[in-house]
Amino acid sequence: MSEEKQNCPTSFIKDKVKRKKLASGICDFCGKEHPLCYICTQCEFTVCQTCFIENQKRFTRSGVTWVCPDCLNWETL
Ligand SMILES: [Zn+2]
Ligand SMILES: [Zn+2]
Numbered sequence: 920m921s922e923e924k925q926n927c928p929t930s931f932i933k934d935k936v937k938r939k940k941l942a943s944g945i946c947d948f949c950g951k952e953h954p955l956c957y958i959c960t961q962c963e964f965t966v967c968q969t970c971f972i973e974n975q976k977r978f979t980r981s982g983v984t985w986v987c988p989d990c991l992n993w994e995t996l
Pocket of ligand 2: 959960961962963964987988989990991992
């Protein structure tokens with residue numbers, strides 16, 4: 920009698936669900952809802968395109984990647 924239940928650890932299939940880097944959300948800078956925001960995949964820091972461009976020097980130097988000011992995670996644009 921074996922009653923082993925095989926519980927698949929969900930952490931292994933986490934990669935399957937890829938979070939959107941560009942999605943609608945409430946900007947952490949201006950507090951307004953925007954249809955297109957940059958979202959950190961680590962901590963879900965959200966910044967709208969307007970604020971991103973206004974604070975571009977804080978986020979990006981190369982224009983290819985941006986750094987989340989909250990968790991210092993690198994994201995590609
Ligand atoms: Zn904003
Ligand atoms: Zn972050």
